[in-house]
Amino acid sequence: MRVRVPLLAPSHSSVLYDAFPREAATAASCRLSAAAGVSALSTRIAHRLRSRTVALRARAASPSASHAKLVVCTTSLNYADLDERAPTARKETGMSEIERALRIQLAGTYRIFAMLGWTELIYNHITLRLPGPPTHFLINPFGLHYTEVTASNLVKIDLDGNLVEPSAHRVNPAGFVVHAAIHRALPDAHCVMHTHTTAGLAVACSEAGLENTNFYSAQLHGMVAYHDFEGITVHGDEGPRLVAHLGEKRLMILRNHGLLAVGQTIAQAFARLWTLNRACEIQVATASLGRARAIAPDIAARCTRDSLQFDPAYGAGQDVLDALLRQIDKIDPSYKE
Numbered sequence: 320m321r322v323r324v325p326l327l328a329p330s331h332s333s334v335l336y337d338a339f340p341r342e343a344a345t346a347a348s349c350r351l352s353a354a355a356g357v358s359a360l361s362t363r364i365a366h367r368l369r370s371r372t373v374a375l376r377a378r379a380a381s382p383s384a385s386h387a388k389l390v391v392c393t394t395s396l397n398y399a400d401l402d403e404r405a406p407t408a409r410k411e412t413g414m415s416e417i418e419r420a421l422r423i424q425l426a427g428t429y430r431i432f433a434m435l436g437w438t439e440l441i442y443n444h445i446t447l448r449l450p451g452p453p454t455h456f457l458i459n460p461f462g463l464h465y466t467e468v469t470a471s472n473l474v475k476i477d478l479d480g481n482l483v484e485p486s487a488h489r490v491n492p493a494g495f496v497v498h499a500a501i502h503r504a505l506p507d508a509h510c511v512m513h514t515h516t517t518a519g520l521a522v523a524c525s526e527a528g529l530e531n532t533n534f535y536s537a538q539l540h541g542m543v544a545y546h547d548f549e550g551i552t553v554h555g556d557e558g559p560r561l562v563a564h565l566g567e568k569r570l571m572i573l574r575n576h577g578l579l580a581v582g583q584t585i586a587q588a589f590a591r592l593w594t595l596n597r598a599c600e601i602q603v604a605t606a607s608l609g610r611a612r613a614i615a616p617d618i619a620a621r622c623t624r625d626s627l628q629f630d631p632a633y634g635a636g637q638d639v640l641d642a643l644l645r646q647i648d649k650i651d652p653s654y655k656e
């Protein structure tokens with residue numbers, strides 16, 4: 320999204336721009352680029368999610384500066400908008416600015432998973448659809464640890480797991496089966512995450528599944544689907560059954576196997592998965608103390624209604640993801656390469 324921002328005074332200006340659609344207002348990053356006549360800019364950009372405005376402050380060194388050009392990197396995705404813009408953006412820049420921003424955010428998310436201990440050697444995936452058509456996805460290079468994933472080594476594949484651009488890396492087509500089934504069936508499934516965390520797997524192995532006994536599970540009342548174990552997910556025919564079991568829900572416990580989250584954005588999928596995983600961790604910890612105290616279903620339902628963390632109007636987890644990306648920046652910013 321490009322916006323021409325007038326500089327009201329020749330040297331300094333503040334602009335409140337509030338014409339963003341709801342999804343774009345959760346954008347992770349905005350930046351100002353210089354327009355003709357602007358020799359220097361400094362910016363302070365604040366996202367005010369609830370009012371859906373982005374506050375801009377621009378300072379131009381040149382008195383002749385009349386405007387600045389705002390480029391909003393919609394890393395929080397409004398796919399309807401991005402799909403429309405993608406062909407032109409690709410034509411203009413090769414790998415489009417949109418794709419570059421998404422690669423950086425996805426690579427950073429792999430690093431976040433590593434920081435949280437959500438890794439399984441070289442296995443598991445986070446997949447992200449690129450704006451299209453065509454329908455392409457980014458996935459981690461098979462054989463690399465999550466700490467080795469970078470924006471440029473993410474592999475671009477189609478729905479069948481085939482490489483669509485040359486890459487020095489392979490992908491794990493077997494691991495993509497679950498992701499492909501969901502991406503193929505659900506138009507809003509732009510991001511799919513799957514983990515084998517110990518707590519998540521422990522709950523997935525328990526007869527009761529997720530119990531309504533803690534602060535986090537109460538926020539997921541009626542939100543979690545289940546899919547029975549059919550063996551290692553390498554057979555495409557399991558996909559439609561998995562999608563049918565997911566139904567309208569966007570979180571799934573793969574029984575005896577692990578956790579799965581679907582989101583319209585990386586941030587939304589992450590917020591969902593984090594909450595489910597945290598609920599599992601607490602459930603497992605509580606089990607060592609004996610019988611857990613149940614939460615009444617009506618209280619849990621109210622918790623879920625009151626919890627706005629997945630709601631795009633309240634950021635849909637983007638603020639959380641941004642905070643964690645800042646942690647990654649301090650540890651190792653090489654994911655942006």
Ligand SMILES: [Zn+2]
Nearest residue numbers: 513515576577
């Ligand atoms: Zn798995």
